[in-house]
Amino acid sequence: MRLFCIALIGLAFSVVTSSRTVHGKGAAVPQYGYEVVHVYPHDRTAFTQGLEFRGGFLYEGTGLYGQSTLRKEDLQTGKVLQEISLPAQFFGEGITVLNERVVQLTWQSHIGFVYDQATFRKLQSFDYPGEGWGLANDGHTIYMSDGTAQIRCLDPSSLRELRRITVHQGDRQIDEVNELEWVRGELFANVWQTNRIVRIAPRDGTVLGWIDLSGLLTPEEQEENVDVLNGIAYDFAGDRLFVTGKLWPKLFEIRLVRKR
Ligand SMILES: [Ca+2]
Numbered sequence: 001m002r003l004f005c006i007a008l009i010g011l012a013f014s015v016v017t018s019s020r021t022v023h024g025k026g027a028a029v030p031q032y033g034y035e036v037v038h039v040y041p042h043d044r045t046a047f048t049q050g051l052e053f054r055g056g057f058l059y060e061g062t063g064l065y066g067q068s069t070l071r072k073e074d075l076q077t078g079k080v081l082q083e084i085s086l087p088a089q090f091f092g093e094g095i096t097v098l099n100e101r102v103v104q105l106t107w108q109s110h111i112g113f114v115y116d117q118a119t120f121r122k123l124q125s126f127d128y129p130g131e132g133w134g135l136a137n138d139g140h141t142i143y144m145s146d147g148t149a150q151i152r153c154l155d156p157s158s159l160r161e162l163r164r165i166t167v168h169q170g171d172r173q174i175d176e177v178n179e180l181e182w183v184r185g186e187l188f189a190n191v192w193q194t195n196r197i198v199r200i201a202p203r204d205g206t207v208l209g210w211i212d213l214s215g216l217l218t219p220e221e222q223e224e225n226v227d228v229l230n231g232i233a234y235d236f237a238g239d240r241l242f243v244t245g246k247l248w249p250k251l252f253e254i255r256l257v258r259k260r
Pocket residue numbers: 050051052135136179180181182231232233
């Protein structure tokens with residue numbers, strides 16, 4: 001009986017200790033809100049799955065079967081300057097632009113495409129296991145999300161997987177990591193079906209912060225058949241951060257504001 005009591009006390013102590021530890025780590029992660037710097041138009045029919053800003057233009061990959069595209073767009077007007085459609089059997093996902101090529105994933109077809117950045121001519125395709133969700137790159141490595149807490153690191157030439165990191169905050173894995181962006185040495189990622197972006201250390205997947213983007217759309221706009229927040233693009237030259245969502249009427253330039 002005495003041994004049993006000691007075991008119980010020990011168990012209770014360890015539960016308290018571990019919950020304090022988890023709580024402590026969670027509290028230490030910075031939380032951010034935002035200020036809107038500028039509002040731009042966004043195509044209401046674009047089911048945004050990938051977004052990047054390169055050379056003064058937006059590149060956007062859109063999804064849904066029979067409606068998936070790759071586009072180049074004018075930021076100011078939202079006008080589509082160049083566009084190709086994917087064959088109807090493919091649901092387009094993330095895109096990234098590197099070395100004058102655009103890479104685009106598909107959701108569940110295990111195949112990605114590589115296009116010439118200037119002409120959008122298809123140069124090659126490649127395959128991968130699992131699902132394709134988001135893409136980004138740091139100039140040397142391509143990062144790919146797949147709907148789990150894992151981010152795959154790909155060789156930009158062969159598009160073969162080099163290693164993986166797991167997005168985590170303490171002991172908790174952050175699942176359904178979606179559209180990605182490389183921002184000043186960090187990976188930013190939409191978390192699917194939330195209004196939040198998670199800031200990730202690319203080295204080991206540690207969560208560096210959370211950005212709450214609730215309230216970007218008005219209540220009226222929320223009722224107009226829009227889908228979730230998805231789409232982050234960073235303008236290196238101008239230090240501008242853009243966000244939008246699937247079927248959203250607007251694309252926002254935002255500035256992050258530390259909450260705590
Ligand atoms: Ca992006």
